[in-house]
Amino acid sequence: MKRGVLGAACLATLAASALGCAATIDAETVRSELVRQTGHAPVRELEGNLGLTARLALKALGTRSDELLPVEGLTGLEVALYDLAPAGELVKAPLDLAAIDRRGWETVVRFRDDESSALVVVRPGGGEIRELVLVGSGRRQVVFARLTGELDPDLPEALGTSVIRRGPEVTKDDLIGAAGGSQEKP
Numbered sequence: 001m002k003r004g005v006l007g008a009a010c011l012a013t014l015a016a017s018a019l020g021c022a023a024t025i026d027a028e029t030v031r032s033e034l035v036r037q038t039g040h041a042p043v044r045e046l047e048g049n050l051g052l053t054a055r056l057a058l059k060a061l062g063t064r065s066d067e068l069l070p071v072e073g074l075t076g077l078e079v080a081l082y083d084l085a086p087a088g089e090l091v092k093a094p095l096d097l098a099a100i101d102r103r104g105w106e107t108v109v110r111f112r113d114d115e116s117s118a119l120v121v122v123r124p125g126g127g128e129i130r131e132l133v134l135v136g137s138g139r140r141q142v143v144f145a146r147l148t149g150e151l152d153p154d155l156p157e158a159l160g161t162s163v164i165r166r167g168p169e170v171t172k173d174d175l176i177g178a179a180g181g182s183q184e185k186p
Contacts, residue, residue, distance in 0.1 A: 044083040074148075
């Protein structure tokens with residue numbers, strides 16, 4: 001009996017340790033990487049966490065995006081926007097997002113060219129997407145977003161494409177607008 005209980009306790013400890021091995025990707029991680037790559041703090045920062053109350057307020061205000069992202073089932077949205085340079089100036093290249101520690105995350109989108117870069121990662125787990133992180137960089141701004149809920153499987157690609165084609169700030173606006181109109185899954 002003791003051996004079974006001890007084995008179960010060891011297994012639980014190993015499982016908890018394995019979960020703890022995942023890298024933390026949050027607004028501070030992205031800000032630190034920005035500072036490391038550019039050598040200076042962001043010129044301007046905007047960070048926010050949109051829970052259900054904020055999303056309902058956005059919906060009541062009628063905030064809508066021109067290109068709606070598939071955010072049905074979204075229950076939480078954390079967003080940060082960092083300006084890389086003063087207004088009217090550009091940095092030489094977007095951030096190299098491949099440098100962000102993604103241990104324990106599955107990379108779904110990774111893109112970089114001379115104008116923009118995008119990284120979309122999800123927490124692996126049973127074929128469903130319950131947590132997703134987007135980091136997008138242009139030559140002016142960097143956007144970070146963490147989405148939680150029962151997320152649409154098309155969302156990672158839609159977010160990556162939005163950053164690549166339309167830039168980080170437009171993607172941030174689209175996310176907030178779409179989140180204001182999203183419906184939680186019953």
